[in-house]
């Protein structure tokens with residue numbers, strides 16, 4: 001059935017999987033059954049609407065790349081962009097969305113005013129912090145478990161094409177960790193990301209819209225259109241070798257807990273198959289707004305400031321190597337939970353019922369109630385989060 005009739009498909013009762021651009025990495029959008037693909041940047045672009053007061057309405061099937069270009073042409077920007085932009089608006093809002101500006105602005109879902117959500121009866125309603133607030137809280141970051149996001153109204157900020165950045169190299173991982181924790185304590189930074197690739201340890205700290213002068217810092221640079229530069233770099237690096245699988249995962253721990261999380265990775269990264277397959281560690285800081293919505297399944301729980309540690313591997317297409325990597329990730333996830341953190345659900349995570357209960361508590365019961373009352377049992381039913389709500 002054409003995606004032009006999503007409500008008919010959603011209300012058909014047939015098993016259905018929702019998909020944006022399909023870039024989540026653990027089979028979230030893989031199915032033998034029916035797939036509803038929303039990603040259609042070309043047709044979506046014509047439907048973007050300025051609804052005033054800095055708010056923009058967009059179809060969920062829009063790509064961030066095209067949406068940000070549109071906004072910039074109108075002297076606006078979205079506060080938080082991912083490093084790779086050919087992702088759908090609905091897809092990243094369904095996982096959370098974090099990026100280099102999260103150090104200032106939190107998650108993408110923190111900047112959603114309202115969403116139009118269609119449930120398993122085909123009924124569509126606008127949800128916000130005040131209208132259907134539970135659906136809003138579960139849909140954003142909720143992997144499509146409470147229905148299809150068809151449209152979103154997003155808050156935007158004034159556009160500044162230049163960023164003032166300080167790039168640093170670090171001699172050792174513990175030095176980078178200390179540097180990151182220091183930045184996490186500051187409230188005057190707009191941009192932060194850091195990585196380890198091989199022996200190269202780098203961080204970038206920045207400010208948007210600062211004046212065009214370089215400051216006295218020897219590592220200072222003025223960069224134009226930073227989000228698009230990052231996108232082109234990541235596009236180059238993220239191309240998948242055909243005989244490998246992409247096993248990526250990110251853990252978000254409260255600020256102050258990065259050192260033990262990194263120590264857990266260090267202890268395992270010399271063990272096969274990570275010793276050959278680890279391509280990068282990636283670090284971001286996420287500062288939530290002062291009155292945050294407690295999204296049920298988003299990667300940041302109640303911590304006001306969190307630090308994300310991405311562990312990105314390319315593993316031989318060999319079942320034993322994949323199983324061994326997943327075991328390493330299970331150990332890392334256990335450590336993340338001990339440290340009060342959460343997994344980022346777009347990634348590779350083995351979450352059994354007891355771990356789901358520990359991570360999400362009574363929100364799992366609430367998810368079961370929402371799925372039952374909105375007739376959603378046939379939608380995204382393959383997800384571990386959903387399976388954890390079904391009594392055995």
Ligand SMILES: Cc1cc2nc3c(=O)[nH]c(=O)nc-3n(C[C@H](O)[C@H](O)[C@H](O)COP(=O)(O)OP(=O)(O)OC[C@H]3O[C@@H](n4cnc5c(N)ncnc54)[C@H](O)[C@@H]3O)c2cc1C
Nearest residue numbers: 018020021022023024082083088090091094097098144149
């Ligand atoms: C190269 C690369 C770089 C990345 N960089 C970042 C980054 O910097 N920051 C970051 O936060 N993430 C990053 N990610 C992860 C990315 O945000 C997620 O994979 C995201 O889900 C991708 O969007 P998508 O459109 O591909 O979603 P999909 O993979 O298609 O869907 C993700 C989930 O959302 C559900 N879903 C999709 N669309 C809808 C909808 N309209 N309504 C309801 N449910 C829906 C799906 O069922 C699925 O469960 C990156 C991924 C890749 C591959």
